[in-house]
Amino acid sequence: MDFEFTEEQNELRRQVREFVESEVAAGTFEVTSKAIVAEVSKSFSRKMAQRGWIGINWPKEYGGQGKGQVDKMIMLEEMYRYQAPTGYHFMAERQIGPALMKFGTEEQKKEFLPRIVKAEDGAMFCLLFSEPDAGSDLAAVATTAGKEGDFYIVNGQKVWTSEGHLSDYGWLLAKTSFDESIPKHQTCSEFIIDMKAPGVTIRPLINIAGEHSFNEVFFDNVKIPATSLVGKEGDGFKQIMAQVDYERSGIERLLQNYPVYTALRKYIAEMTPEDRHSDYYGWIKDVMAQLEIEFNVGRLMCYNTAWIIDQGKKPTSQAAISKAFCTRYEQKLNDTAMKIMGPSSTIRKGSETLSPAIDVAACYLWGPSYTLQGGSMEVLKNIIAQRGLGLPR
């Protein structure tokens, strides 16, 4: 049992912190909330790449540093305290790269892995999984990819595609088998699809925070080369399930709203001495201490999951526990922040006057999405109960 980091890890943390703080000081990016995925900056990603921080946990043969998941988490923790704009490489590094290493062909690895690790042009990916009728029940996708000679022809519709409008490629789940007798989770396959291919139409969806982040994506006879297939035909669902632990275990689930916490602490610190001796302040201390405890618990869960991955084990239940816990923490943080900061916290960024540096209201509005995307709270609890605790299905 050891809750301390190694000297080398402390050094990594120090380097990353120094780098991010100097970038903030230089004004390369604005410290806001939820920028991890949403803020796309090729130049920032390249700076990280130069330091070996993209693919830090990838094997050296694929251009990575060969470090562990815990190391990656240390690096991300420092990045996300300031919401560094990692949107350009975020998805590709977290999910696409590892999936390609595991299931991709040599050509696919050669084509994409170096590009991702170096944050070169054409390395931004989005996930084309969800559909209007396939949400939690992902295996129910209806988008089809029918094989015709050396090509697949894609038809159908995806929805909630985050950053689809900014991405170069999509990581697509589509149906490749139309045999009714085959169980539905054996009927789909994974593909890489060029988002600029003829027949792909992307339409923005505006979310309740008034922002354009996710999209609808339509495929109308999109012709993609057969070499775009990743892994085996019919294995798509299985392959995705093999990767979701990475999607769920990240510390981004805990830190998307870290600037809200910072702003909240500043707000409290600036309260008047009279306020600080009120009953109300007693309540503030109580809820802030609870946040502190829960942040600590969430952080331990993230590192614990990362550590399990580093031991070569599959953290399915732990990752689900971690995501369930951390997303709820984030919702609570935003809710608590609005209560403490009072009515003025409803003023949004971009307001003609009094525009806040940190848009706490926007963070609150984003809240519901945390417990939906990447496995809803209820789906995670099903996983914990059935796979973790072994309750009957």
Next chain:
Amino acid sequence: MDFELTPEQNMLKKSFQEFLAKECPFDVVREIRKSDMGYSPKIWKKMADLGWLGLVFEEKYGGSEGAFLDLFVLFEELGKAQLPSPLFASPVMAGFLISEAGSDAQKEAYLPRLIDGKKIFTVALPDETPVPAGRKTVISTGRNPDGDYILNGEALLVPHADVADMILFCAEDQNRSPILCLADSKSSGLRVSALRTITEERKFVVACANVRVSGKNVIAEADNAKAALERMKTKAMVLKCGEMIGGFKQVLDMTVNYASQRKQFGVPIGKFQAIQHFCAEMAIDLQGAQLIAYQAASAISSGASGEVEAAMAKAWCSDTYVNATRISQQIHGGIGFTDEFAVGLYFKHAKESELMFGHSKIKRQHIANAIGL
């Protein structure tokens, strides 16, 4: 980072588990609870012979100078087994105070007997929460010409006071400055009367009417006493957290087990999503409780004060364990509400543990102060 015990600690843990499984299955635990002594001298002796009472004490007093984490692991197992014994009162509370603050002569005089289990010590602590103005506490009303301290007042909820040889009082002088002193339980003027409490583990009121304590039995006074008390409480609190996560794990296992067996509407109730989600909630909270409690235990084990970690662990473990035992009662239906069935034991243990050393609201005040609010 390493989230596993060392192989040696795992062996130790296994030996704790084996002993407890063999010596005190649930029916024995219940019997001991209802017995007049409130503990089993036979099991106590075996525990002492195995060295459990001296795990973290110095070798020269008969201890084995093990790591605090070893002791923590023991308490985790005790939390599962729910074995009543003076282990918490004697080596932990009294033992820590004596070894933290006692003089060499005092350690020499008391620790060897405490560690070999031949003598039982207990501690009379003041409440963590404010009490009504009329409630008496133990105070030192002055010193007689021989230099003896005179104790008056009463202490509540003192564990194992009826069988204890020595009682360590956390008294106060008239200026509310603390005095830690040891009194022989046979001292004249000292009266012990039994209380019936939530866990059915008997606790006692210790009433003092001009009890004389010789100056050489004063362990510490004023700031030294205060500091020793805080250090002891921090460690004891973390061991309590160990007990709580052990109990919590046991409750979850029992609940999952029951939900998989019990059938209604033709299926195991564990197939119902409402039940599954209750269990998942427990699993999430337990995971957090284990991590945060081990974090505190590791901090102390590595020599840090661990105060904030301990407060966080106590707050989180208290809230989540109490909640889990409430859920476990719901999932077990009527059977869980019977005295026959073991799950109720944890429902009681959780509530009692929550209130010891301060519940979450109190701990959160400490944390808030510690983070500069």
